[in-house]
Amino acid sequence: MNIIKFGGTSVANADSISQCTAIIKNKKSQSLIVVVSALGGVTDLLLSAAVEASHKNENYRSLLAEIENRHMDAIRELLPATGQSGILSHAKRILNHLETLLDGCFLLGELSERTKDLVLSFGEVLSSYIISETLKAQGENCALADSRELIKTNSRFGKAVVNFEMSNLLLQHYFDKNKAAITVMPGFIAESEDGHTTTLGRGGSDYTAAIVAAALDVPSLEIWTDVNGIYTANPKLVKQAEPIHDITFEEAMELSHFGAKVLYPPTIQPILNKNITLHIKNTFEPDAPGSIIRKNPQAKSSNPVKGISNIDGITLVTIEGPGMVGVAGFSKRLFEVISKEGINVIFITQASSEHSICLGIVESESKKAKSAIDEEFRFEIQQQKIKPAILESGLSIIAVVGENMKNHQGLSGKMFSTLGRNNINIRAIAQGASERNISAVIDSKDVKKALNSLHETFFEEKAVQLNLFVMGVGNVGEKFLEQIQSQKKYLKENLKINVRVIGLANSKKMHTDEDGIDLKEWKSLMANGAAANPGDFISEIKSLNLRNSIFVDNTASDDVAGTYADYLKNSIAVVTCNKVACASEYTNYKNLKNLSRQYNAPFLFETNVGAGLPIIDTLKNLVASGDRVHKIQAVLSGSLNFIFNNFNEENSFYDVVKQAQAEGYTEPDPKIDLSGIDVKRKLVILIRESGYEMEIDDIENNSFLPQESLDTTIVDDFFESLKTHAAHFNELYKKAAAEGSRLKFVASFEDGKANVGLHFIPQCHPFYNLEGKDNIVLFYTDRYADQPLLIKGAGAGAAVTASGIFADIIRIGNK
Missing domain, CATH: 3.40.1160.10 (Acetylglutamate kinase-like)
Incomplete structure (x- = not known):
C-alpha cells in the first residue's frame, strides 16, 4: 500500500x-x-x-x-x-x-x-x-x-x-x-x-x-508539494540554496521546527518509531529526486551541517534578578505558568549564574506571557527580588542544523564569526547537549543577510560573493565597470570570487538591483535611475542589508568622503581612490581606521597614492613586519610628471596641461594637481601609514604657480592664467635645461619634516629618467638604509586607477 x-x-x-x-x-x-x-x-x-x-x-x-x-x-x-x-x-x-x-x-x-x-x-x-x-x-x-x-x-x-x-x-x-x-x-x-x-x-x-x-x-510515505524537497536554506531568501537529497529524521525535525515550511514539524513523530521512510517530491517536477528522510541516510556528506533555517516573529521574554539565584523551584513555577496559558516555548537559554532566563515565544503571545509571569511573581517583583518580565520584539531565530555537528570542532565559532563579520548582533544563543542544533536570536531585519552569510560559509566556501555599491561612474568609474564585466567569469572560476554590482550612483541619480545590475546596460539604467544624493545611496545600501557589501568611491567629493564612517559602522567595507578622507584631520583618519577594525569592515585606499601601484600595501607590510621608515622621497603626481615630461620649447605649458586633463591624468580641476595640494595629500597619507602623526598643513608647499593662478576659483579662469603667465613657465624650463636638469615635482619627508615642490633633477638622480606619467617612491628604512626600497610605475590614468580599485576588491574577497 x-x-x-x-x-x-x-x-x-x-x-x-x-x-x-x-x-x-x-x-x-x-x-x-x-x-x-x-x-x-x-x-x-x-x-x-x-x-x-x-x-x-x-x-x-x-x-x-x-x-x-x-x-x-x-x-x-x-x-x-x-x-x-x-x-x-x-x-x-x-x-x-x-x-x-x-x-x-x-x-x-x-x-x-x-x-x-x-x-x-x-x-x-x-x-x-x-x-x-x-x-x-x-x-x-x-x-x-x-x-x-x-x-x-x-x-x-x-x-x-x-x-x-x-x-x-x-x-x-x-x-x-x-x-x-x-x-x-x-x-x-x-x-x-x-x-x-x-x-x-x-x-x-x-x-x-x-x-x-x-x-x-x-514502508514509506510521499509528500508532494511545490518545491524539490527540504533545502539547505529557504530558497526564497537564499538563491544558492540546494535540495538536501538524504537527511535523518532528527535533522528534518530540527529544520522543520525552525521554519523549514515544506514539512509540518509533528509529521515526523508518528513515523519515527516505525522507521517509515518519508519522501518529499515536487508535484510540478515529478522527475526531480526530492528529499528522502530516513533513519540511516545512504548518501554520506563530509559537511557536518545539513541546513540553516529560521523562525520569524519571535519575542524574547527575559526574567532576571538576584532573587532567582539558588532558588529551588523557580524554573518550575515559570514554565508551569507558561504551560497553563498554552504558550509554546521555542527557545530557552539560562545564564550559569542563574541570574536570568530568556524564553523565545511567538510575538502574538508575548503580552499574554508577560501578564501571566508578572502575576505569578508579583510578590518577588514587589520585593525587588526580580524585575518585571522584559519583552524584546521584532526578532527571529536562526538555526544551524546537522546530525554530525557534534563530531566537528569550531562550528559554533565559525557560525558566530560569520555573523559578527556582517554586523549581525546576537541577542541570545542556545545549543543542545546533542549539538545537533546551534540557535541564535537576531533582529528580523538581519535574517536574509544572516542566512546568506551562513549559507556561504557552510555550503559555498569555494566561492565568496561580494556585493558592490559604486559611487561615481565618470572616467575611473566607467573603466572600473568595464574591468569588472570582463573579469567576472575569471574571478569566479579561478579565484572563487563572485562579484556583483548591486548599486550605481553619481551626484544626481542612482540605480540598484538586489539581483545584480547587468553591466551591459548600466548607462541606460543610470539614465533612468532615481534622483539621489550620497545620503540616499547609503540609506538604500543599509535597507538592502546584504552580506559582504562594499562601497566603492570613484569620486573626489568631500561630501562622499564624509560618509565613510557611516558605512564602516554598518560593517560595509569601503574602497576608495578619493584622497580627501585619509588626508583630512588626523583624528578623522584614525577614527576611520579604528572603525574599520572595530566593525571588521575593510577600509582600503591603495589608489590614493600611485593609482594602481602597490605603494600603500608594500608600506603596510614593511611596518607590520617591524621595519621603521626614516625618510621618503617621491614623485607622486603622475599628472605633473606627464606635464613636465611633455612641456618643452615646442609645447606650451597651457597646451600640455589641457592634454593631461583630456587624457584623464589630472583631477577634474587641474589646479588641485598643479598647486601641489594633491601631492601633499598623497605624502601625508604615506607619512601616516608609516606610523607618524602629521596634519596636511604641516607640509611645506613650495608652489611653482603664480599667485594669480592659485587665486582662481573657476577652472576656465585657471587655464586663462596659464596662458597669461606663459613666460613664467618658459623661464622655469629654460633654467632647468641650462643646468642639464629636468623638472620634477618632488615630495620629501625626513626627521619629522615634510615638503613638496618643484625641483631641478640632475642626470645622476633616480628621478631624472622618470618618463611619461610614472610615479616613483623611495623608502629609506631600518632594513633599507643604504639602498632605498624603490617602487616605480604608471601613477595616473583612469584605467590604472580602476585596476588599483579592482585589486582592493580582490584583497577583500581573498580575506
Missing part, C-alpha cells in the same frame, strides 16, 4: 489537480491512499471570512462568494459537462452549510475555537470530494473516506491531540475492509471523542498522512 499527500499549492486549481491525478494514476499499481489539503489559499479565505463575520463585517459574504467560485470553477474544468450536475449540487449543499455557520458568527458576533475548526474543515472536505469525483470520472476505482471518522482527538480545538490507540484501530479496521484501488482522504481535520470537528494545526495535512502511514505500518 502506498500513501501520498498533496499540499495546497499542489491542488490550487484545476490545472494543478490534473497534475496530481496524473501522478496518482501512475502509482496505482498498488492500493493507494491519497491525503489532500484544501485548495491553495482557501484555508486563509475561510479564516478571514469567519473573523469578518464575527466582527459583523458584511465583507464575509464576498469572501464566501470567492470560495464558492473557486470550487465550482474547478469542478467545471475537471469534470465532463454530462457529469457535473450532481457534483455541483453536492458541493453547493456543503457550501450552504458553510454559509449558515458564517451567518451564525455574524448574528452572534463571536467566533469560538470550536466553530473556527468547523469552518476551516470545509476546505479539505471540498477538495477531497472534488478530487475523488475527478478520479471516478476518469474511470478509477476510487473511494472517499472521511478523516473525521477515522482519526480521533481530544477537544483542544485549533491543534488537537490525537488519540493514537483509538485512531489506529479505526484506520486499520477501515482499510482491512476497503477494497478501492484509490482512497482519497481530507487532511488536517479529525473529530473529538464527543463528536466535534477538530483540526491538527496549520500544515496538519502532512500530519494526517503520517498518522495513517504509522497506523498501517507502510
Whole structure:
C-alpha cells in the first residue's frame, strides 16, 4: 500500500489537480491512499471570512462568494459537462452549510475555537470530494473516506491531540475492509471523542498522512508539494540554496521546527518509531529526486551541517534578578505558568549564574506571557527580588542544523564569526547537549543577510560573493565597470570570487538591483535611475542589508568622503581612490581606521597614492613586519610628471596641461594637481601609514604657480592664467635645461619634516629618467638604509586607477 499527500499549492486549481491525478494514476499499481489539503489559499479565505463575520463585517459574504467560485470553477474544468450536475449540487449543499455557520458568527458576533475548526474543515472536505469525483470520472476505482471518522482527538480545538490507540484501530479496521484501488482522504481535520470537528494545526495535512502511514505500518510515505524537497536554506531568501537529497529524521525535525515550511514539524513523530521512510517530491517536477528522510541516510556528506533555517516573529521574554539565584523551584513555577496559558516555548537559554532566563515565544503571545509571569511573581517583583518580565520584539531565530555537528570542532565559532563579520548582533544563543542544533536570536531585519552569510560559509566556501555599491561612474568609474564585466567569469572560476554590482550612483541619480545590475546596460539604467544624493545611496545600501557589501568611491567629493564612517559602522567595507578622507584631520583618519577594525569592515585606499601601484600595501607590510621608515622621497603626481615630461620649447605649458586633463591624468580641476595640494595629500597619507602623526598643513608647499593662478576659483579662469603667465613657465624650463636638469615635482619627508615642490633633477638622480606619467617612491628604512626600497610605475590614468580599485576588491574577497 502506498500513501501520498498533496499540499495546497499542489491542488490550487484545476490545472494543478490534473497534475496530481496524473501522478496518482501512475502509482496505482498498488492500493493507494491519497491525503489532500484544501485548495491553495482557501484555508486563509475561510479564516478571514469567519473573523469578518464575527466582527459583523458584511465583507464575509464576498469572501464566501470567492470560495464558492473557486470550487465550482474547478469542478467545471475537471469534470465532463454530462457529469457535473450532481457534483455541483453536492458541493453547493456543503457550501450552504458553510454559509449558515458564517451567518451564525455574524448574528452572534463571536467566533469560538470550536466553530473556527468547523469552518476551516470545509476546505479539505471540498477538495477531497472534488478530487475523488475527478478520479471516478476518469474511470478509477476510487473511494472517499472521511478523516473525521477515522482519526480521533481530544477537544483542544485549533491543534488537537490525537488519540493514537483509538485512531489506529479505526484506520486499520477501515482499510482491512476497503477494497478501492484509490482512497482519497481530507487532511488536517479529525473529530473529538464527543463528536466535534477538530483540526491538527496549520500544515496538519502532512500530519494526517503520517498518522495513517504509522497506523498501517507502510514502508514509506510521499509528500508532494511545490518545491524539490527540504533545502539547505529557504530558497526564497537564499538563491544558492540546494535540495538536501538524504537527511535523518532528527535533522528534518530540527529544520522543520525552525521554519523549514515544506514539512509540518509533528509529521515526523508518528513515523519515527516505525522507521517509515518519508519522501518529499515536487508535484510540478515529478522527475526531480526530492528529499528522502530516513533513519540511516545512504548518501554520506563530509559537511557536518545539513541546513540553516529560521523562525520569524519571535519575542524574547527575559526574567532576571538576584532573587532567582539558588532558588529551588523557580524554573518550575515559570514554565508551569507558561504551560497553563498554552504558550509554546521555542527557545530557552539560562545564564550559569542563574541570574536570568530568556524564553523565545511567538510575538502574538508575548503580552499574554508577560501578564501571566508578572502575576505569578508579583510578590518577588514587589520585593525587588526580580524585575518585571522584559519583552524584546521584532526578532527571529536562526538555526544551524546537522546530525554530525557534534563530531566537528569550531562550528559554533565559525557560525558566530560569520555573523559578527556582517554586523549581525546576537541577542541570545542556545545549543543542545546533542549539538545537533546551534540557535541564535537576531533582529528580523538581519535574517536574509544572516542566512546568506551562513549559507556561504557552510555550503559555498569555494566561492565568496561580494556585493558592490559604486559611487561615481565618470572616467575611473566607467573603466572600473568595464574591468569588472570582463573579469567576472575569471574571478569566479579561478579565484572563487563572485562579484556583483548591486548599486550605481553619481551626484544626481542612482540605480540598484538586489539581483545584480547587468553591466551591459548600466548607462541606460543610470539614465533612468532615481534622483539621489550620497545620503540616499547609503540609506538604500543599509535597507538592502546584504552580506559582504562594499562601497566603492570613484569620486573626489568631500561630501562622499564624509560618509565613510557611516558605512564602516554598518560593517560595509569601503574602497576608495578619493584622497580627501585619509588626508583630512588626523583624528578623522584614525577614527576611520579604528572603525574599520572595530566593525571588521575593510577600509582600503591603495589608489590614493600611485593609482594602481602597490605603494600603500608594500608600506603596510614593511611596518607590520617591524621595519621603521626614516625618510621618503617621491614623485607622486603622475599628472605633473606627464606635464613636465611633455612641456618643452615646442609645447606650451597651457597646451600640455589641457592634454593631461583630456587624457584623464589630472583631477577634474587641474589646479588641485598643479598647486601641489594633491601631492601633499598623497605624502601625508604615506607619512601616516608609516606610523607618524602629521596634519596636511604641516607640509611645506613650495608652489611653482603664480599667485594669480592659485587665486582662481573657476577652472576656465585657471587655464586663462596659464596662458597669461606663459613666460613664467618658459623661464622655469629654460633654467632647468641650462643646468642639464629636468623638472620634477618632488615630495620629501625626513626627521619629522615634510615638503613638496618643484625641483631641478640632475642626470645622476633616480628621478631624472622618470618618463611619461610614472610615479616613483623611495623608502629609506631600518632594513633599507643604504639602498632605498624603490617602487616605480604608471601613477595616473583612469584605467590604472580602476585596476588599483579592482585589486582592493580582490584583497577583500581573498580575506
